[in-house]
Structures are given as C-alpha cells and as structure tokens.
Amino acid sequence: MARQRQLIYAIVAAVVAIAVGVALSYVIHWFPVQASTQAHNTDRLYHVLVDASIPIFVLVVTVVLYCAWQFRMKPGEELKDGPPIHGNTRLEVVWTTIPAVILLALVSYSFVVLHDNEKKPAREIHVGVTGQQFAWSFQYPPSVTHGKPVESHQLYLPEGESVQFALHSKDVIHAFWIPAFRLQEDVVPGITVKYRATPDRLGTYPIVCNLLCGLGHSLMRATVHVVPQAQFQQWLKSHAGATVPGGAGAGSTAGTTSATAG
Amino acid sequence: MAARLRAPGFYRAAWMMALGVAFATGLTWVVRMSTGHSTFRHFIDGEAILTVSLIAVPLLFLVGIGGFDYWFYWAAGKKTRAEDHSGHGAHTWKDYFRINTDHKVIGVQYTVTSFFFLFVGGLIAMLMRAELAAPGAQFVDANTYNGLFSVHASLLIFLFVIPVFAGLGNFVIPLMIGAPDMAFPRLNALSYWLLPVAGLMMLGSFFAPGGAFADGWTAYAPLSTNAPIGQTFFSLGVQFAGASSIMTALNFLVTIITMRAPGMSFFRMPLLVWANFATSLLVVIATPFIAASQFFVLLDRALGFNFFNAAKGGDVLMYQHVFWFYSHPAVYIMMLPGFGIISEVIAVKSRKPIFGYRMMAFSLLAIVGLGFTVWAHHMFTSGMASWIRIPMAITTAIIAVPTGIKIFSWLATLWRGVLHLDTPMLFALGFLTTFTLGGISGVMLAMIPFDIHVSATYFIVAHIHYVLFGGSLMTIFAGVYYWFPKMTGRMYDERLGKWHFWTTFVFFNLTFGPMHIIGLQGMPRRVEDYASKFADLNLFISIASFALGLSTLVFLYNVVTSWRGGPVAQSNPWRGMTLEWQVSSPPPVFNFDKVPTVVGGPYEYGVPGAVHGTFAPTPTPATVGAGSGLARAPSE
Numbered sequence: 001m002a003r004q005r006q007l008i009y010a011i012v013a014a015v016v017a018i019a020v021g022v023a024l025s026y027v028i029h030w031f032p033v034q035a036s037t038q039a040h041n042t043d044r045l046y047h048v049l050v051d052a053s054i055p056i057f058v059l060v061v062t063v064v065l066y067c068a069w070q071f072r073m074k075p076g077e078e079l080k081d082g083p084p085i086h087g088n089t090r091l092e093v094v095w096t097t098i099p100a101v102i103l104l105a106l107v108s109y110s111f112v113v114l115h116d117n118e119k120k121p122a123r124e125i126h127v128g129v130t131g132q133q134f135a136w137s138f139q140y141p142p143s144v145t146h147g148k149p150v151e152s153h154q155l156y157l158p159e160g161e162s163v164q165f166a167l168h169s170k171d172v173i174h175a176f177w178i179p180a181f182r183l184q185e186d187v188v189p190g191i192t193v194k195y196r197a198t199p200d201r202l203g204t205y206p207i208v209c210n211l212l213c214g215l216g217h218s219l220m221r222a223t224v225h226v227v228p229q230a231q232f233q234q235w236l237k238s239h240a241g242a243t244v245p246g247g248a249g250a251g252s253t254a255g256t257t258s259a260t261a262g
Numbered sequence: 263m264a265a266r267l268r269a270p271g272f273y274r275a276a277w278m279m280a281l282g283v284a285f286a287t288g289l290t291w292v293v294r295m296s297t298g299h300s301t302f303r304h305f306i307d308g309e310a311i312l313t314v315s316l317i318a319v320p321l322l323f324l325v326g327i328g329g330f331d332y333w334f335y336w337a338a339g340k341k342t343r344a345e346d347h348s349g350h351g352a353h354t355w356k357d358y359f360r361i362n363t364d365h366k367v368i369g370v371q372y373t374v375t376s377f378f379f380l381f382v383g384g385l386i387a388m389l390m391r392a393e394l395a396a397p398g399a400q401f402v403d404a405n406t407y408n409g410l411f412s413v414h415a416s417l418l419i420f421l422f423v424i425p426v427f428a429g430l431g432n433f434v435i436p437l438m439i440g441a442p443d444m445a446f447p448r449l450n451a452l453s454y455w456l457l458p459v460a461g462l463m464m465l466g467s468f469f470a471p472g473g474a475f476a477d478g479w480t481a482y483a484p485l486s487t488n489a490p491i492g493q494t495f496f497s498l499g500v501q502f503a504g505a506s507s508i509m510t511a512l513n514f515l516v517t518i519i520t521m522r523a524p525g526m527s528f529f530r531m532p533l534l535v536w537a538n539f540a541t542s543l544l545v546v547i548a549t550p551f552i553a554a555s556q557f558f559v560l561l562d563r564a565l566g567f568n569f570f571n572a573a574k575g576g577d578v579l580m581y582q583h584v585f586w587f588y589s590h591p592a593v594y595i596m597m598l599p600g601f602g603i604i605s606e607v608i609a610v611k612s613r614k615p616i617f618g619y620r621m622m623a624f625s626l627l628a629i630v631g632l633g634f635t636v637w638a639h640h641m642f643t644s645g646m647a648s649w650i651r652i653p654m655a656i657t658t659a660i661i662a663v664p665t666g667i668k669i670f671s672w673l674a675t676l677w678r679g680v681l682h683l684d685t686p687m688l689f690a691l692g693f694l695t696t697f698t699l700g701g702i703s704g705v706m707l708a709m710i711p712f713d714i715h716v717s718a719t720y721f722i723v724a725h726i727h728y729v730l731f732g733g734s735l736m737t738i739f740a741g742v743y744y745w746f747p748k749m750t751g752r753m754y755d756e757r758l759g760k761w762h763f764w765t766t767f768v769f770f771n772l773t774f775g776p777m778h779i780i781g782l783q784g785m786p787r788r789v790e791d792y793a794s795k796f797a798d799l800n801l802f803i804s805i806a807s808f809a810l811g812l813s814t815l816v817f818l819y820n821v822v823t824s825w826r827g828g829p830v831a832q833s834n835p836w837r838g839m840t841l842e843w844q845v846s847s848p849p850p851v852f853n854f855d856k857v858p859t860v861v862g863g864p865y866e867y868g869v870p871g872a873v874h875g876t877f878a879p880t881p882t883p884a885t886v887g888a889g890s891g892l893a894r895a896p897s898e
Contacts, residue, residue: 030782042711046782049709053702060669060698064691067676071612072683079837081868082614082679092618095670096663103659103705110655110709117711118648167645172485173578175643175718179784182715186645188579189484190572193645206793210718210786212478214485215404218789 006070014062021054035180035201035226038117042182045113052106117183118196124162127155131167131174131187134216136207137244140236148241155207155224157199158232167193174213178224180205187211199226270328270361278326279319286314309491312470313564316498320459328361329452350447351851361455363447365436366849368454370749372429373742375454379421379461381814386414388811395804397794407790409474409492413464416479416496419596420503421461423734427599428453428510430741431538433749435514437842437849438532440523440858440875445516453509460503467495478788480589481555483570483581487562497560504549507595511545514538523841523875525860530874532840532864533622537602540626544591544598544633552588555581579646586637594633596730598626600737601668604690607740608672609865610838611687612679616865618671625664632661642710643717651710658708665701669694682836685759689740692767696732700725703778718788721781727774739766739817746824747831751848754828758820765813772806839874840864 025047034040073080128139140150157163167176167187177184178197185195209220227235266273290310299305324330335343351357351364358371390410393400402410432450436443444450467474472490475481479496486493518539522531531539558581561567568574570581609616616622635657638650672694681687703725707713716722739762746754776799781787785796792800834843841858842849858875866872 028779030779032784038711042715045709045712046706049706049712053706057698057702060673061695063673063676064694067673067679067681068683068691071676071679072681077680080613080680082612084615084866084868084872085617085674085678086615087618087621088674091674092621092667092671096621096667099666100660100663103662104656106705107655107659107708110711111652113709113711114651172488173482177786179715182711184714184717185643188572188645190576190578191645206784208784208786212408212482212485212788214477215408217408218404218786218791 003070007066010062010066014058017058017062018055021058022051025050025054031182032179033201033203033205034182035199035203035205036178036183037198037200038196039180039182041113041116045110048109049106052102121162121196121198124164124196125158126164126166127157129155129165129167129176129187130170131176131209131213131220132170133172133214134209134220136176136209136220136222145236145240147237150236150239150241151243152239153222153244155222156232156235157197157224157226158229159199159202159226161229162196162198164194164196167195172213173211174209174220175211177208177210178205179208180224184210199224202226202228270326270331272327272359274328275323275326278322282319282322283311283315285318285322286311290314308471310564312491313494313560316463316494320463320498320502323459324452324455327455329455331361332448347851349451361451363443363451364851365432365444365447365450366749366853368450369429369431369433371454372425372432372457373749375457375461376422376426376429379417380426381818382465383414383417383422384811384814386410386417388808390414391804391807393790394792394800396801397792397797399791402790404790405473405476408476408478408788409468411788412475412478412481412496413467416464416475416499417461418730419479419592420500421457421464423596423730423738424503424507424592425457426738427538427541427596427734428507430603430738430745431514431534431599432510434745434842435535435538436517436521437748437845437853438535438840439518439521439526440841440854440860441517441521442852442854444513445521446513449509450513453506453513456502456506456509460499460501460506463495463499463502467492467499470495480585481559482585483559483562483578484572484576486559487570489563493563494560497556497563500556501553504553507545508549511542511549514542515546518542523858523860525875529620529623530860530863532602533605533616533619533626534599534602536623536626537598537600537605540630541595541598543630544595547634548588548591548595550588551584552592555584555588558584579641579644582641582644583638583646586640587634590637590640591633593729594629596734598629600693600734600741601626603737603741603744604672604693606838606840607686607690607744608675609867610744610836611682611684611690612676613682613867614675614679614865615863615867615869616671617674617677618667619863619865621667622671625667628664629661632657632664636661639708639713642713655708655710659705662701662705662708669698669701684743684756685754685763686740686744688760688763688767689736689743692763693733693736693740696728696736696767696770700728700732703728716781718786719781720777720785720787723787724774724777724781727777731770731774736766739763742821744836745842746821747835748842748847748849750825750828751831752824752828753831753835754824755820758816762813762816762820765816766810769806769810769813773803773810776803839866839872841875844875844877 031043034043125144126141130137130139136153138152138155142149165176167185169187169189171189173189174187175184176187181197183195183197185193187193204223204225207222207224209217213220267277268274290307291305294305294307349361349363352362352367358367362368393402393407470492473492475489475492475496477485477489481496518535558569562569568576570576570578572578605616605622636654638646638654639658642651707725743754743759780796780799785792831847833846844858845853856877858877860875862872862874864874866874
C-alpha cells in the first residue's frame with residue numbers, strides 16, 4: 001500500500017516536471033530574432049521536438065530517481081537478490097513500437113517543414129554569393145538589377161521577396177549561415193550550391209562563416225540588410241556596375257591580417 | 263651492452279629509429295636527385311624527410327621493441343622455438359613496459375595509456391576554455407587555438423575512448439568467456455604498442471613547423487590538403503591508431519567466436535561480450551575507410567594527387583562521404599562497449615537478471631546494421647544531392663529505436679531490484695540520464711530543417727559531449743570502478759568515488775548544458791573569438807569546465823592511492839555471476855586453473871540455486887543443452 005502511494009507521488013512529480021519543462025521551453029528565448037518565413041517554420045519544428053522530448057526525458061529520470069529512492073538496498077539486505085524477472089514480451093513490443101511511431105511522425109513532420117522551406121515560389125530573385133578566405137562578396141545579375149550587374153561586400157535583400165542564393169567558393173569550403181534566417185549551406189569549391197530564403201523582417205543581421213576555413217575563420221563575417229523593396233531598388237541603382245576590389249577573385253583581407261596578428 | 267642493443271627493447275628501438283631517419287633522408291635524397299633536383303639546396307628537403315620519417319621511424323620502433331620478432335623468425339624459416347611464456351604476464355612493474363602477450367597486462371597497458379591521453383586531452387580542453395572565457399584574444403592565436411581543438415578531439419577519440427574500451431575488453435573478455443588468453447596474443451601485444459606511437463605523433467605535431475594540425479579532427483579537404491606539415495602527423499597518426507583498432511577487433515572476433523568455454527552459447531554470453539562482438543564488426547568494416555580518407559589527404563598534400571582539388575577534377579564532397587562512412591559508425595564504436603559495461607553493472611548492482619536479454623543482444627546488432635546507413639546526416643548542409651538527406655534522416659530517426667530499447671530495458675532491470683548505489687552504479691545511473699539527453703538531441707538533429715540551423719554550432723558541441731562524455735566516459739568510469747578490484751587486486755575508496763561521481767555529474771551538466779543554448783543563438787564552433795552577446799554564458803561554461811577538470815583529480819588520486827595501498831580485494835566483491843569474478847583478484851597468469859563449464863545465463867540473480875559457470879567436472883549433456891535462462895548447476 002505504501003508503495004502505491006509513493007508511486008502516485010512519483011507520477012504527480014513527473015507530470016508537474018513535464019508541465020514546468022514545457023512551459024519553460026516557451027519562456028526561454030532560444031533563438032535570435034526570426035527574420036525569414038523559414039525561421040518561423042523551423043522554430044515551430046523545434047518547439048514540437050522539445051515538447052515531444054520532455055516527457056521522454058522526464059520518464060527516464062523519474063524511473064531512475066524512483067528506483068534509487070524505493071529500491072535502494074536497506075541495511076540487512078546485503079545478501080538479498082531482486083525477483084528473477086527475465087522480461088516481458090508485451091512490454092518490449094510496446095517500447096519498440098511507440099518510439100518508432102513517434103520518431104516516424106516527427107521525421108514526417110520535419111519533411112513537411114523542409115518542403116515548405118525549400119519549395120519554389122512563384123517569383124524569386126537570384127543572388128550570387130562568393131566565399132573566399134576570409135570574406136564574402138555578393139553578385140546581383142542583370143535580371144535583378146535591370147541594368148548593369150552589381151557586386152558588393154554588403155548583402156541587401158528586399159523584404160518579403162524570395163531569394164535564391166547560388167554559392168561559389170574561391171578556395172576552401174565555407175558555410176554561408178544567416179542565423180536570423182535559420183538557414184545555412186556549405187560553399188564548396190567546384191560546385192554551385194543553392195538555397196532559398198524569404199526575408200520577412202526589416203533590419204540588419206549577421207552573416208557567419210560556419211565551416212572552419214583557416215586562420216581568419218572566426219572573422220569571416222558580413223551583414224545582411226533587409227530593406228523595403230523601394231530602398232532595395234535605390235541601393236541597386238546607386239551601385240550600378242560596382243565591383244569589389246579585384247572582382248570576385250580578391251576581396252577584403254581585413255580578416256586575414258587581424259587573425260594572424262591576434 | 264651489445265646484447266642489449268640486439269635484444270628486443272628500448273635500446274634496440276632507439277638505434278633502429280635513428281636508422282629510420284637515415285633511411286628517410288637517403289630515400290628522399292635519391293628520389294629528388296633522380297627527378298631533377300640537381301643543386302645541393304634541393305637534395306635535402308626537410309618536409310620530405312619528415313614525411314617519410316613519420317612512416318619509417320614508428321615502424322622501426324615497433325621492430326626494435328620486438329613487436330614483429332616471432333613472425334620474422336618464423337618467416338625466415340628458422341627452427342621453431344618452444345614457447346616458454348617468458349614474455350607473458352607481469353612480475354614487476356617493468357613488465358608493463360615491454361612487449362607482453364598476457365591479455366591482462368595488455369588490458370592494463372591499454373587502459374593506463376588511454377587515461378594518460380584523457381588527461382592530456384582534458385588539459386588541452388582547459389586551455390581552450392581559458393581562451394574562450396572572454397571574447398577577443400586572451401593568450402593564444404587563431405592557429406594555436408585551431409590546433410588545440412583539433413588535437414583535443416583527435417586524442418580523445420583515437421587515443422582515449424576507442425582504445426580504453428579495447429583495454430577494458432582486453433582484460434575482461436577472455437575472463438568472461440572462460441578463455442586462457444586472446445586468440446592471437448602476439449598480435450594483441452603489437453596492437454597495444456601502436457597506440458603510444460599514434461598518440462605521441464598527434465601530440466608531437468605541436469612541435470612541427472607551422473604548428474599542429476589545425477583543421478579539426480574531421481580534416482576536411484581542401485583545407486587539410488594545403489595545410490602545413492602538422493597535418494601529416496594526423497594523417498599518419500590515424501593510420502597507426504586505426505591499425506591498432508582493427509587488430510584488436512579481429513582478435514576480439516576470433517576470440518569470442520572460437521574460445522568460449524564449453525556450454526557458453528552466444529545467448530549465454532555476458533552482454534559486455536556481445537557489445538564488443540558488435541563493436542568489433544563495426545571496427546573491421548568501417549576503419550579502413552578513415553585510413554583511406556587520410557591517405558588521400560596525405561597523397562594530395564605531399565605528392566599533388568589532386569583527389570580533392572576541384573580545379574584539377576577532384577571531388578571535394580567525396581572526402582566527406584568516405585570520412586563519415588567511418589566516422590559515423592565510430593560513434594557506435596565509442597558507445598556500444600559502454601552499453602555492455604552498463605548492462606554488467608546494472609544487473610549486478612540491482613541484483614536482477616537483465617530485462618529482455620535477447621532484445622539487448624539483437625538491438626546491438628540492429629545498431630551495427632543501421633549504423634552504416636546514416637553517415638550523410640553529418641552532411642545535411644554540405645551541398646550534396648538534396649534527396650540523400652531524406653533516407654538518411656529516416657534511418658537516423660529509426661536508429662533511436664534500438665537505443666531506446668536498451669534504455670527502457672535497463673530501467674526495467676532497476677525496477678524492484680535491490681539497488682547497491684555505490685560508485686559504479688552511480689555512474690551507470692548518471693549515464694542513463696545524460697545519455698538520454700544526448701540521444702534526444704541526436705534525434706532532433708535528424709530533423710533536417712532544424713539541423714540546417716544548428717549544424718556546426720555549439721549545439722553540436724553540446725550534443726557530441728553529451729554522447730561521448732555523458733555517454734561513453736560515464737560508462738568508462740563505471741567500468742573502471744567496477745573492475746578495479748579485479749584488475750589491481752585492491753579496492754578503491756568508495757567515499758572518494760562518490761565525490762568523483764557527484765562533482766563530475768554536476769559540472770558536466772553545467773559545462774555542456776549551456777552550450778545547447780549558445781549554439782541555438784548562433785555561436786559557431788571552432789572559433790577562438792566570438793560576438794560579445796555570448797560572453798556571459800561562455801564565462802559560465804569556462805568556470806564550470808575548470809571545476810569539471812578538477813573533479814578528475816579526485817579520480818586520479820583515488821586510483822593511484824588505492825592501487826598502491828588500498829584494501830586487498832576479494833575474488834568476488836560484488837557477488838557477480840560472470841566468470842571473471844570466479845577467479846582470484848588479480849587472476850592467475852593463465853586465468854583458469856580448471857576450465858569452467860557454463861551451465862546457465864550470466865545474470866540469473868534471484869533465481870534460487872542458479873549458477874552461470876562451474877568448475878566441477880563436465881555436467882551431463884542434458885543440462886548443458888538446456889538453453890539460456892533457467893538451467894541449474896548439477897552440483898554446488
């Protein structure tokens with residue numbers, strides 16, 4: 001009887017822990033600001049994953065703590081053994097099937113999110129991204145500028161318009177990561193890698209190289225400016241025909257010098 | 263003196279290593295002259311000599327200490343030498359510093375060497391955390407920092423987690439299956455001596471011109487193919503560590519398949535033996551792939567083969583596929599033996615049979631199979647063909663099912679047991695919670711859109727440490743405390759052991775828990791400098807990590823003092839049923855004076871009168887063939 005009461009305590013404690021855990025998971029600011037439609041989808045996926053994980057984790061911890069509390073050896077039990085339970089097929093089928101179903105459901109949902117994040121929109125602009133040790137440059141083709149191509153160290157994007165990045169590397173592998181967009185892809189020498197983003201919040205956000213590329217890796221940063229459509233067109237116009245020093249081949253060396261000095 | 267220089271040992275090794283340098287100098291000189299480097303300045307090329315030396319010197323060292331003596335003698339067709347067992351067993355401490363064919367000596371050599379590299383790798387981590395305590399440069403430059411984390415990971419993967427499991431397995435497996443030794447004792451000895459070679463090579467890279475290898479333990483091309491000579495220390499160090507791994511795995515497989523005691527069917531094997539059987543399958547199949555990937559890098563770097571030079575038709579992504587085809591299974595190589603340890607500890611310390619023994623064994627094999635189908639989940643953002651992500655995400659999610667079966671079976675084993683909450687058990691219970699967290703974050707990483715955001719961030723650093731520290735290292739500590747009496751013949755200090763557990767458990771979570779958050783917030787890994795918004799949490803992590811580092815000193819002190827002067831251990835202090843507890847602590851040189859006969863399952867706790875093995879005369883065939891589980895011993 002006493003054990004039954006303690007079991008109820010444990011179950012209540014576990015339910016409370018799950019409730020607190022789930023509540024906390026919505027209070028904590030896990031991510032940087034959301035600045036793309038993809039970020040909304042990915043963050044929602046994250047919350048679903050955390051909500052599914054908390055009960056499983058609490059279950060394991062509760063059983064461990066409950067066993068340590070209720071079944072620990074008491075004085076006089078030094079030579080006692082537990083009951084010889086070898087297994088229970090039904091229980092084993094249950095804990096094989098249920099996790100499998102949960103996992104397949106989660107992975108299916110993640111595919112839905114992935115499809116949403118990557119699907120081809122009706123209209124999109126194309127921007128080239130070039131990574132090199134240790135700087136980024138961005139190329140706007142005539143289809144976007146409606147005039148001369150533009151090349152810049154600054155990434156300007158119009159709010160609310162889907163953009164497809166085409167990534168090129170001049171040397172080693174880099175990764176083009178915009179944490180506020182929740183999107184990244186490696187920039188690989190020899191191939192062109194593409195991905196889509198739809199910025200939906202005005203502001204400036206960091207661009208981070210997220211694959212070790214040498215001495216200046218930690219300084220290989222740039223900024224993305226998400227601006228209203230009119231301002232974007234104006235920026236393109238004012239930079240018509242601009243190239244970065246030495247074209248896509250050279251680029252800033254600010255990263256290199258400070259990295260080797262530091 | 264002349265005899266000393268001829269006999270196997272360090273003296274012979276020393277002059278042979280000098281010979282290796284001379285050979286490298288001569289070879290590169292001849293090759294360079296014959297390919298048109300005609301002026302004196304070009305005859306001698308330091309980097310070429312160093313590269314060849316890194317192959318020749320370690321091999322001649324191994325010849326020098328006597329790793330190949332018997333085979334050379336045999337290959338030369340000389341008269342057979344009667345085996346007098348002079349190279350077997352340890353009578354003084356000096357016997358641990360030579361080629362020794364006793365699996366128990368080799369087990370101790372392996373374990374102690376691995377722990378040496380754990381402490382070195384841990385110290386390197388302390389330096390990294392000191393650098394990261396505040397944004398901006400503290401005291402190392404980018405190149406040194408990159409070298410620190412690269413060597414940290416390489417040492418702890420190739421010189422600690424993988425070999426320490428091989429060490430514990432080496433000591434315990436022959437005892438557990440009732441064998442006098444491993445199947446190939448000389449191969450066993452050689453496989454151990456490859457380890458210090460690999461470890462010193464990786465550490466030695468700090469002294470190479472241009473610094474240590476500095477592009478991560480992943481050594482992605484083409485960064486690695488254009489790196490300074492330090493990279494070659496990694497490319498070749500991995501070959502020696504990998505060869506050691508493969509030799510031991512082959513040895514385990516043959517030993518487990520052919521040398522089990524009479525009556526020990528596969529389903530009467532302790533789960534540690536099952537776990538090492540499964541791990542060895544992974545090792546022999548997967549390890550050649552990392553060897554290949556690093557040979558490609560070496561050939562690209564040293565001889566311009568252009569495997570990974572896109573401009574010359576090379577394929578950059580191929581490196582990652584070959585690399586991860588080993589390095590994902592390697593995660594299971596670093597985890598399955600730990601699962602085995604936990605099964606032993608939890609069964610004995612709960613005084614109950616393992617719940618669902620057969621599913622525990624089958625789930626190991628399921629992990630072996632599935633483990634080969636998930637490698638490209640490390641490459642979700644690599645730019646590979648996007649469809650590959652889909653099947654890899656599914657298999658990555660599904661591999662959590664057999665792992666879950668194991669966790670739930672351990673929990674069910676605890677249920678209604680009589681729990682002895684001593685140090686090994688505390689580490690086992692701690693493992694259950696921290697490894698569950700590592701498993702959960704692993705499942706999250708299978709979800710491609712989420713992985714795209716956190717790939718290569720501190721979230722990954724947190725995840726891998728929850729798996730390899732919260733997972734593997736917790737099981738290693740559990741195993742070392744559990745078998746400490748058997749290996750040393752002494753008891754460890756229980757009070758210090760508990761202190762060690764609690765400090766490790768608390769500071770581990772305080773160190774690696776917050777890394778999840780800074781990763782989600784956008785802090786990349788492998789940077790020596792970071793944005794100021796991450797400063798507070800990084801300082802917190804650094805302080806916690808120093809405390810975590812100090813907690814290992816409690817372990818070190820406990821182990822050293824207990825080994826020297828702890829209370830003498832009984833043969834079976836935990837009242838375990840498996841065979842290693844049925845012999846003295848430490849066991850006799852050839853393990854069993856009488857061959858044991860196995861008559862039942864390994865974990866029949868609570869079954870009245872049950873025994874696993876008996877030294878009585880062979881029982882009647884009817885009892886032996888009765889299958890696992892409830893077979894009773896005929897006598898005792």
